[in-house]
Amino acid sequence: MPDVQLLADPRRECLIGSRCRRCETYYFPPEHRQCRNPHCGQAELDEVALSRTGAIWSYTNACVSPPEPYVRRNPFVPFAIAAVLLEQERLLVLGPVVADVAVERLRIGMQMELVIEASAAEDAADEILWKWRPV
Amino acid sequence: MSGAVIVLGVGMHPWGKWRRNFVDYGVHAARAALADAAVDWRDIQFISGAATMRWGYPGYVAGATIAHALGWQGAEANTSFAACASGAHALAAARAKILAGDCDLALVVGADATHGGLLAPAAGHRPEDPDWMRFRLGLANPAYLALWARRRMHLYGATVEDFARVRIKNAEHGVHNPHARYRMRLTMSEVLNSTLIADPLRLFHICSVADGGAAVVLASEAYAAKVARKQVRITAISTMTPQHQTTTPEMPFVAVNLSVAEDAPSHAASLARQAYERAGVGPEDLSVAEVYDLSSALELDWYEHLGLCPRSEAEQLLRSGATAIGGRIPVNPSGGLACMGEVVAAQALAQICELTWQLRGACGSRQIPGARAAIAATAGVFGHGSCTVLVR
Numbered sequence: 001m002p003d004v005q006l007l008a009d010p011r012r013e014c015l016i017g018s019r020c021r022r023c024e025t026y027y028f029p030p031e032h033r034q035c036r037n038p039h040c041g042q043a044e045l046d047e048v049a050l051s052r053t054g055a056i057w058s059y060t061n062a063c064v065s066p067p068e069p070y071v072r073r074n075p076f077v078p079f080a081i082a083a084v085l086l087e088q089e090r091l092l093v094l095g096p097v098v099a100d101v102a103v104e105r106l107r108i109g110m111q112m113e114l115v116i117e118a119s120a121a122e123d124a125a126d127e128i129l130w131k132w133r134p135v
Numbered sequence: 136m137s138g139a140v141i142v143l144g145v146g147m148h149p150w151g152k153w154r155r156n157f158v159d160y161g162v163h164a165a166r167a168a169l170a171d172a173a174v175d176w177r178d179i180q181f182i183s184g185a186a187t188m189r190w191g192y193p194g195y196v197a198g199a200t201i202a203h204a205l206g207w208q209g210a211e212a213n214t215s216f217a218a219c220a221s222g223a224h225a226l227a228a229a230r231a232k233i234l235a236g237d238c239d240l241a242l243v244v245g246a247d248a249t250h251g252g253l254l255a256p257a258a259g260h261r262p263e264d265p266d267w268m269r270f271r272l273g274l275a276n277p278a279y280l281a282l283w284a285r286r287r288m289h290l291y292g293a294t295v296e297d298f299a300r301v302r303i304k305n306a307e308h309g310v311h312n313p314h315a316r317y318r319m320r321l322t323m324s325e326v327l328n329s330t331l332i333a334d335p336l337r338l339f340h341i342c343s344v345a346d347g348g349a350a351v352v353l354a355s356e357a358y359a360a361k362v363a364r365k366q367v368r369i370t371a372i373s374t375m376t377p378q379h380q381t382t383t384p385e386m387p388f389v390a391v392n393l394s395v396a397e398d399a400p401s402h403a404a405s406l407a408r409q410a411y412e413r414a415g416v417g418p419e420d421l422s423v424a425e426v427y428d429l430s431s432a433l434e435l436d437w438y439e440h441l442g443l444c445p446r447s448e449a450e451q452l453l454r455s456g457a458t459a460i461g462g463r464i465p466v467n468p469s470g471g472l473a474c475m476g477e478v479v480a481a482q483a484l485a486q487i488c489e490l491t492w493q494l495r496g497a498c499g500s501r502q503i504p505g506a507r508a509a510i511a512a513t514a515g516v517f518g519h520g521s522c523t524v525l526v527r
Contacts, residue, residue: 060281
């Protein structure tokens with residue numbers, strides 16, 4: 001897995017994954033070693049921009065602060081979490097939901113789009129993380 | 136590999152919050168298992184430990200650490216780490232050693248002391264580690280448990296009351312288990328009014344952590360033939376990985392390649408099928424099961440993975456009372472992780488202790504009458520899991 005700042009493209013607001021040249025399986029974080037489909041095994045994969053939108057597969061929230069390396073704000077504010085299915089890639093991507101959308105607003109099947117946010121980590125000024133937001 | 140190994144003895148250190156070193160719990164459990172087996176430590180030829188990541192080097196080499204603590208006598212030592220399935224892998228290593236003909240007597244030990252609060256990743260800035268990455272995003276273990284639970288509600292109409300019923304059942308079982316950390320009954324309103332942790336899961340829907348130890352003495356059939364007592368046999372252990380395409384999010388990964396078919400065989404169902412095939416038994420033959428109820432919702436998934444009922448019918452099975460002691464197929468007579476608490480290196484072996492006692496008819500007020508066949512099921516991060524079949 002590459003550095004965090006290489007996982008997303010803030011200009012295009014999308015995640016960077018990879019795709020197998022033979023079986024077209026997608027990976028996130030991008031796989032570079034070989035295709036992990038055991039029926040393929042192709043060594044060549046290309047970096048690709050992943051779809052920005054998908055449907056909620058399931059959702060929850062964090063009511064208590066996760067431990068480090070989660071960067072906790074004081075006071076801790078609960079945040080929603082979504083598992084979103086990127087249809088074309090068949091990738092289920094987990095991530096926090098933007099701060100102003102509470103868990104009560106979420107439904108399975110709801111369309112979500114990706115947001116790239118700068119990390120709140122003081123020790124990683126160039127770090128960027130992804131969040132989901134209702135379309 | 137076919138053939139059975141004999142569970143000659145089992146032992147535990149009671150689970151709780153004792154604030155002692157993991158070696159204390161391991162030695163206590165090992166001595167109890169050796170005494171139960173009526174085997175002298177000097178006769179053990181292979182010691183198989185489940186590793187703990189919380190105690191530095193001694194924890195990484197837990198098998199050797201316990202061998203040293205019991206007194207070096209030349210036994211071969213092994214340590215297995217497979218996250219929450221570590222005990223099952225340590226057991227599988229000992230079983231393989233015996234079936235390979237290298238030894239007749241093996242001791243398997245797991246012990247740990249887990250700090251309070253949520254399980255956390257190893258320290259340091261390590262963005263290439265999936266376990267670091269998910270915590271950076273804020274995805275602690277309850278988030279995954281809740282994503283699975285919510286999906287179950289969506290697919291099958293499960294309710295938070297169903298999840299609470301699982302916990303109430305296990306709490307009732309745990310009252311009768313002297314090794315359990317929590318021995319108190321719970322009401323529906325106590326569960327549903329406990330603190331929300333990860334919507335829809337509340338504090339009493341999620342298992343806590345604990346300190347404790349568990350140990351098993353395994354013997355070859357040839358050795359055990361010389362010992363006259365009611366014998367419990369392990370007839371299969373499955374520890375297979377998931378498939379490339381999964382049916383659910385997998386801890387600790389932030390993304391998975393999701394199977395196109397929602398009803399594709401799950402990892403857990405595949406583990407069970409392999410164990411049943413190797414043991415030559417089916418779910419209809421079982422008297423009892425011990426499964427990882429990391430959340431009360433997850434226990435419902437296990438009913439289906441293990442084939443105790445068809446998919447989507449776990450709530451019905453629960454509500455019928457079938458999975459309580461006295462029902463058709465009791466699940467977690469020990470009280471499960473809900474009452475025991477997670478002791479990562481020991482919990483898979485604690486299941487073997489409980490099921491051995493059940494198959495011997497030695498469980499007193501939590502005994503399942505006439506228990507003849509049992510299955511133990513575990514799951515762990517990074518694609519780990521196991522199913523073990525025991526019969527008498």
